[in-house]
Amino acid sequence: MNQEILVAAEGLCRYYSDHCAVDNLELSVHKGEVLGLLGPNGAGKSTTMQMLTGNLAPSSGRIRINSIDLLDEPLQAKRSLGYLPEQPPVYRDMTVTEYLVYCAKLQGLRGDACQKALERALARCGLQEVRRRLIGHLSKGFRQRVGIAQAILHNPAVIILDEPTVGLDPVQIREIRQLIRDLGQEHGVILSTHILPEVQTICDRVQILNRGKTVFNDSLEGGDSLENIFFELVYQADPAAEASL
């Protein structure tokens, strides 16, 4: 796996006043790879993703997206980013098409390119039949899909998804997982989730965080089941951490 590196974060730290949410984190994603970010609640997954997408400035460390430094040249770097936060950032008073066209234009797509991107995203996320509906009138699952459509609209090199399958029905979950696997062929995808089987079916590599630190970072080929690894790392770490206090 010596392909080009799309996301490279080094020595990433983030403090909320005294509380350390992310501690000296290393993270990298290659092209054609789906990285699963796992961890218990409060492990720093969302903070990490916010830092990788430029929504939050790291206290220290460096982030390179598609070999452009996110902190030095944020606008250039953000061109190759697609991000779905925990809460899909959709405007409820717009229709699906209006909203996605707005997003495409924010990404700098105009005219024909904008129209093509719109049609492709609608098709990929199965949104054609609701394209004229107001987002506020859609169910949570559809709203989630609009959020995903927004993230992949401009065909970014790096796609970051924070719990993308929350609120979807089983059929949709399967479709979205298939979509993420497809995206993983040509893009670099970072995915955070609490559903362990999901990680096993989609991800090429898993990075488990606990208390802001990486405790596991490996591919999942063969060996132990992810569940065992997860519980061992997260729960064994606890007494040790307490003892050191």
Added chain:
Amino acid sequence: MSTIWLIARTELRRMFTSPLAWSLLALVQFILAWVFLLGLNEYLTQVQPMMVGRENAPGMTDLVVSSLFLWAGMLMLAVIPILTMRLFAEERMNQTLTLLRTAPISITQIVLGKYLGLILLLTIMVAMLSLMPLSLALGTTLDWGKLAAATLGLFLLLASFAAAGLFLSALARQPIIAAVSTFGLLIFLVILYLSGNSQGSSSELFKYLSHFGHFLSFLEGIFDSSDLVYYLLFIIGFLLLTIRKLDNDRLQG
């Protein structure tokens, strides 16, 4: 620049998809039309007969138009906070600001886009309002210079309200807090003018600081570049503060 325009257009359209912009425009127009008719009636029945034969008598523009625009300025103290409150506070509450933050656009573009969107709405408002005095041109001769100064003054006043509201909306987590604090700030500036003018304790500084004093000289038909500079400084100051605040959000989390 095209991104700023894109955000402004979308903001304006979103304001008109909810009943808010429509009902505010209707309400403002209704109340001010009433004020306008009252003023006109009073002028025709009482003031005009008294002024007959006098030299340099105040005309229609002085009495009717000035009081209409003064009323408009006062009414807007309550209307502008409702328009500005949602700009950032609502986005923060619904966590939709992430969309703009992740897109390859700068915070300056976001702030200017939102501000411009609001300015477009205010332009519509001022334009609708000035139709009323313009209708007088059918029957009488207006003091065009005075009308132009008053319109410009009202526009600048509203633009300064909007900039202050935008900043407070960026500070607040809930739209209603943004509205209340904007209303408070605007009223405070009016009080500042009143206390600067009060007998015994008048203060030129207070009068200068208040946006209303500068508005009144526009209403008298005086276009003083120092008033213009005051409004520009006010607007630019609050826009810079907004940009700083949003940038700081990214650092503080």
